[in-house]
Amino acid sequence: MPVQARHRVLGLARELLSEESVNYFDLEDTASLPRLEEPMTALRPLRGLVVIDEVQRRPDLFPILRVLVDRRDSPARFLILGSASGDLLRQTSESLAGRMERVTMGGFTLEEVGIDAEQQLWLRGGFPLSYLAAGEKDSLAWRKNFVHDEAFFLGHPSGGRDRSHPAPRRQAAGDRMHACRRAAPDAFHPKCTSGLGIGAGHHSLSGSQALPHRRKWRGGALSGSCWAVVRHRVAFMTRGGHIPHRLSCRGRGEASAMNNSDAERATQTEPNQGKPTHSPEGIDLTLIRWMLSLTPEERLEVLQSTVQSIQRLRGETED
Amino acid sequence: MKPKTDFQEILEVLAAHRVDFIVVSGVSAVLQGAPIATFDLDIVHSRDPANIERLMGALKGLGTHDRCDARKLEPAPTHLASPGHQLLLTTYGPLDLLGEIGAGSGYETLLGEAEEMDLSKVRVKVLGLSALIRTKEEAGRVKDKAMLPVLRGTLAERRGE
Numbered sequence: 411m412p413v414q415a416r417h418r419v420l421g422l423a424r425e426l427l428s429e430e431s432v433n434y435f436d437l438e439d440t441a442s443l444p445r446l447e448e449p450m451t452a453l454r455p456l457r458g459l460v461v462i463d464e465v466q467r468r469p470d471l472f473p474i475l476r477v478l479v480d481r482r483d484s485p486a487r488f489l490i491l492g493s494a495s496g497d498l499l500r501q502t503s504e505s506l507a508g509r510m511e512r513v514t515m516g517g518f519t520l521e522e523v524g525i526d527a528e529q530q531l532w533l534r535g536g537f538p539l540s541y542l543a544a545g546e547k548d549s550l551a552w553r554k555n556f557v558h559d560e561a562f563f564l565g566h567p568s569g570g571r572d573r574s575h576p577a578p579r580r581q582a583a584g585d586r587m588h589a590c591r592r593a594a595p596d597a598f599h600p601k602c603t604s605g606l607g608i609g610a611g612h613h614s615l616s617g618s619q620a621l622p623h624r625r626k627w628r629g630g631a632l633s634g635s636c637w638a639v640v641r642h643r644v645a646f647m648t649r650g651g652h653i654p655h656r657l658s659c660r661g662r663g664e665a666s667a668m669n670n671s672d673a674e675r676a677t678q679t680e681p682n683q684g685k686p687t688h689s690p691e692g693i694d695l696t697l698i699r700w701m702l703s704l705t706p707e708e709r710l711e712v713l714q715s716t717v718q719s720i721q722r723l724r725g726e727t728e729d
Numbered sequence: 730m731k732p733k734t735d736f737q738e739i740l741e742v743l744a745a746h747r748v749d750f751i752v753v754s755g756v757s758a759v760l761q762g763a764p765i766a767t768f769d770l771d772i773v774h775s776r777d778p779a780n781i782e783r784l785m786g787a788l789k790g791l792g793t794h795d796r797c798d799a800r801k802l803e804p805a806p807t808h809l810a811s812p813g814h815q816l817l818l819t820t821y822g823p824l825d826l827l828g829e830i831g832a833g834s835g836y837e838t839l840l841g842e843a844e845e846m847d848l849s850k851v852r853v854k855v856l857g858l859s860a861l862i863r864t865k866e867e868a869g870r871v872k873d874k875a876m877l878p879v880l881r882g883t884l885a886e887r888r889g890e
Binding site for chain 1: 737762846879881883887
């Protein structure tokens with residue numbers, strides 16, 4: 411599950427079993443770690459529900475869990491929680507295939523919060539700590555830190571391209587992005603952080619009256635109508651100063667949000683404002699301006715995506 | 730199955746083999762902000778013998794063959810030493826090796842008009858837009874002339890005109 415959604419699962423787990431129980435292991439808790447120095451000895455005698463949180467810290471537990479789960483009388487059931495890294499998913503698949511049910515949890519969806527809460531979901535996003543914050547200020551502060559810390563390719567506070575970000579950090583952010591996508595495939599993860607930041611879940615979009623059709627997003631570019639909804643929402647939150655950083659969307663490159671600093675808002679202008687949209691030869695200058703807003707690497711990615719899309723349309727590739 | 734285009738991968742392999750080359754034409758334009766589509770990566774390579782040897786190593790790593798020949802021949806060093814164009818197909822899509830472009834401009838001539846660009850995993854030399862426009866004008870083909878308006882528009886936007 412996305413790291414930020416684990417609070418939901420943790421809350422549910424604590425409804426089932428007290429943290430004080432001997433059956434509860436938090437592998438980030440220094441008190442729990444010594445208890446699992448001899449994991450088979452520690453886990454074998456336990457009965458009922460056993461909760462192991464942050465299991466990715468102890469991948470060596472998986473083969474042990476397999477043995478314990480395979481016991482004839484099944485005296486214990488294990489609820490294991492962890493960040494959905496690729497390694498974790500692979501290890502659980504290999505060790506516990508056929509012995510477990512995997513439940514992926516993303517942020518809150520519109521179905522869960524109800525249509526009456528649509529605005530709150532859009533503004534605060536679906537991640538629990540943002541959505542359930544005591545007030546708008548707290549929610550905004552959480553989202554601000556989320557966007558900054560995760561640095562999903564585009565979310566640099568200056569709104570520009572942060573070439574000073576060390577490559578490993580960007581790669582780590584990218585890995586987390588991919589982990590989120592894999593963990594919550596039914597959630598909407600557009601190729602722009604504004605979607606995550608504004609809680610633009612598939613369910614949010616499909617529940618919106620503004621969306622003319624419903625389509626389960628499985629990756630790739632959105633349809634023009636979907637982007638129209640995103641642009642409308644981003645513009646709405648820009649005016650209200652709800653989006654903490656200037657972000658921009660890849661893919662269509664037309665949705666952008668503004669920093670909520672008053673000074674910056676006062677001087678910021680739309681990239682095409684007051685400028686001609688086409689050259690005398692008919693060249694679409696807005697497309698040029700959009701491309702210039704991207705890094706060279708991003709421009710290359712756009713080109714490659716375009717070519718691959720055309721190849722798919724022509725049936726020249728299998729996917 | 731046809732190759733899946735990945736220009737970044739081709740550039741990384743070339744760089745890993747320390748090949749001296751300059752990205753030109755469509756990909757060069759895209760890297761500098763032109764909103765165009767192109768299906769091949771065009772580079773002008775140094776025809777220094779040592780560089781040709783390094784380039785051969787890279788081409789081997791890319792699974793390259795002549796895309797104009799049904800026999801799928803691999804390029805030979807003599808081909809790469811000529812000023813002509815080698816139209817190749819790699820595992821990651823089409824790659825054109827151009828000995829010279831425009832009115833006979835080779836690697837050494839164009840080097841002074843190339844700028845280095847950082848693509849996070851690799852730094853490449855890219856022919857500047859002004860020089861790219863000039864070579865297109867010199868080539869004078871219909872397809873080169875067709876690209877000129879968008880290149881000029883991109884150059885103007887970059888300069889803030």
